[in-house]
Amino acid sequence: MNTQRSRRGFLTIVCTWATLSLVGVNGSLIWAQEEKAEDTYRYNPAGKRDPFLSPFSAAPEQMTPEEAKTPLQRFELGQLKLVGVIWEANEPKALIEDSGGLGYIATRGTPIGAKGGVIKAIEPKRVVVEEYQTDFYGKRQVQERELQLFVADSAQEGKTKKVK
Template identity: 40%
Template structure:
């Protein structure tokens, strides 16, 4: 039995080792005369296709890590008169109240120790030497200047919302909402 299998395998091997058959040449198609057209139609203009040229201007390099974009540390020299608010990061501070409607609105920020600090426009706040640029009804906007990896200094705006969970006064339940005589909501702190 094994002898037959061996002979069969040798036969397949010998047949498989043969040279391939030569390929037939393709015949050229015969040219037939085209019927004469009475009117020659104008040939459509050839549309020139513009070659695509990649321009990396204004695009992020996908092979450079995003984390290297900002250089650690502030871009501006630290203000020695900054006060206690400059020892905390902005995400550690909590906005607890805003008094708006004045020519110079005032906000109250609470640090992680539970101490309250009043801030106005221009007050230095945060470890990144940020300044309060706007005080709105439901949040304050702090602008910090960061140095990019290229050496360029760019402003980065950060919002501190009044509500700790990110809720605005409109999302609160109606019994907790104070309203003026005109129907305008009064933003109150917890």
């Protein structure tokens, strides 16, 4: 009877040890597979703004010097003044003068200004320019500004203002 108990006890111990060792092996394999699955995920920051950069320190997008192809793109709109409008039947033209006194003839669609603006409309006393600005969230916003006709007696000397 003692031998049967000792055999049962011995078999119980052996079976328990074998079961625990197999579970331990499978458990470690499962753990290794979970770890491998976690390692395969990679964060892709493309198209997302950096959360650690201050939105106030971000420099506005400006054209690089090699992109500025026309002389009118080298100046800010505040440095340019509208000195005349040539009203033709087909297409009106604007005479725009820079701060150095050089004049340029521009038509609708001409790139103007350092912020990538484009002349949207030419009217008898003003030119409407469409500029692009980057807002707080990094999206490009369209902003319309106008160059008013410069008159020698006027105190407005080439000032620009926002169109409402």
